[in-house]
Amino acid sequence: MDIATPHLDLVARRTSSEVFHAIQWGITWGRQIVNELKEVAAASERSRARLCLHPAPEDLHQEMLIVMAITAVERAHRRTIGFDTKVVIEGSATLRYYAPTGDLTRSVKLGHDRAAYVHTVSKEYHSLLVESDWFVFLEILQGPFDGATTEFAAFHTS
DSSP, rough: OOOOOOOHHHEEEEEETEEEOOOOHHHHHHHHHHHHHHHHHHSSSEEEEEESSSOOTTEEEEEEEEEEEETOOOOOOOEEESSSEEEEEESSSEEEEEEETOOOEEEEEEESSBSSSEEETTEEEEEEEEEESEEEEEEEEESEEEEGGGGTTTTTTO
C-alpha cells in the first residue's frame, strides 16, 4: 500500500518502499517529515523508514533521518569502513555491541535522560533494540554506500 507523503515528496524522491533520497543537499525537515516516515515505517515489512539527507549513494558524507517502530529488528552488523554516528531525536533504544563470538560486550542506553549521541568505530558488531513505540535518530556515515561494506554477524540472525 502506498502511503501519501506530500511533505517528503517536496524534498526527496522515493528510491525503495522505505527509503527516500533528498533531491539536493541542504533540505530541511521537521515534525511533518518525521510523521510521514512513521506512516511509511508502519506499513513497511521491516517496520522502518529513512530519509537520506544526501542526494546520492555515492556521496562520501552520508546523513539519514531514520524511523524505527518497536517491532523493527536490527541484525547485528558492522561496517568494514568508516564509522557510524547516531544522534537521538525521539524515543529510546539500546545500542548493543558484540564480540566476534557473539558475546555481548557492552551496551549504551539511548533516548530521553540517556545518551543522545553515540559514535561506533568500524569493525564493531552492533545492533539496536528499540524500546519505545518509535525511535527516531539521525545517522551519519562515511560513504559511498556499498552493501559490501556492511557485514552481518553469523551469530545473530534475528
